[in-house]
Amino acid sequence: MLLSLLLSGFFTFVELNCENLFDYLHDEGKQDVEYLPESTRHWTKKRYWHKLNNIAQELISCSEDGIPDLIALCEVENDSVMRDLTKRSLLRHAGYEYLMTTSPDQRGIDVALLYSPFTFAPIRSYPIRVEPIKGMRATRDILYVCGETVSGDTLHVFVVHQPSKFGGEKYSRPFRRVVADRVCQSIDSICSVSQNPKLLIAGDFNDGADGYSLLPYYQHDLQNITKDAKGGYGVRGTYKYKGEWESIDHILASPIIYNKVYSAVIHSPLFLLEDDTQYGGYRPRRTYNGMRYQPGYSDHLPLIVRFTF
Structure with missing residues (x-):
């Protein structure tokens, strides 16, 4: 497997919101x-x-040759869940290690980064706390990881899960902007000691590609790799709300990384989809429709970016 990964010449990065990946203990x-x-x-x-x-x-289905090198996950509850996912589930033979946050989020959900130790070696990592502004609930920490790829490149990765639009888009807009500004402060710190760093910011932004909270990222010369990403079977976003596809999950990169993108797609094989009986077409095969359980996957679809480094 390692040989096939190295010979492929690609570095695969995946982002997924897991839709409330909680364990069954309080x-x-x-x-x-x-x-x-x-x-x-x-x-x-x-x-x-x-x-x-x-x-x-x-x-596992996100890569045709081996396994993804890095996977950014949102809506994972705790270390026990991540340990079960990497060491005891169908992923147990993939060899993944992980880093994650322990946030003050009221529901206890966090973000994490899975990495293959064959192709990525963490150098340092830490959570970045977001101080709430007036009216804002405690939110997820930002996960920062700096590591070296198998090609010798130093990669700076941020995993984010910005606040939802609970209370309305206009009301919640400043809360998402606070997270974006906090990430960009860290980016400024990196740029002050590293010329032309290789940066990746990924996660659930709860905002479209042209949303207000993404402006600080663009002002820091980050490019939205997945802005125009599409999937199969008519999929035009990572999330579907009232019949409309939305792209609220994103992968952003600094220019030096953007120029190494080979492909950027929404992963939408048929087993991740179900018929949208109300609005037509397909929608993600999620775990709950309202309060009704179904043995699905997630209400979001994964993003996959392949790089040539």
Whole structure:
């Protein structure tokens, strides 16, 4: 497998919001009761493991030659979930290691980065805390990872999950901007000591490619690699809301990385989709439709970018 990865000449980066990848145990101090066996969702051990293996299958399918080198994940609950995903699910033979945050988010959801130690070696990593502004709830930390790729390149990766549009787009807009500004502060720090750094920012931005919160990234010369990404079967975004495809997940890169992009797509094989009986076409095969459980994958589709380094 290692030989095929090296000979392919590609470095594969995946981003996915896992749609509430909770375990079935209560985390003290967190509002996770809806994902417990006795809750209205009846989130049992069996459903948890089915979800883990579905996410594992989804990630494995994102690369045709070997496995993805880096995977940015949103909506993962804790270290136990990540350990089960990497060491005990269908991913257990892939050899992935992971880094993640432990955020003050009220529901206890975090972000993580899976990496293949064959092709990426972390040098340093740490969470970046986002201080809430007036009216803003505590949100997910930003995960920063600096590492070396198999080609010898130093790569700076940020995994973000910006606040949702709860309360309305206009009301919540400043909350997403706070996260973007915090990432860009860190980028400024990197640029002050490293000339022309290789930067990747990935995650669920809860905003479109032309949204207000993405402006600071563009003002820092970052390019939106996945702005025009499409999938098969009529898929035109990573998320579907009331019949309309939206791209709220993004992968951004500094110019030196942008010029090494070989392909950028939304991963939409048929097993990740279901019929959209109300609006037509397809939609992501998610785990819950409202409160109704179905053994699906996620309400988001993965982004895949392949680089030539």
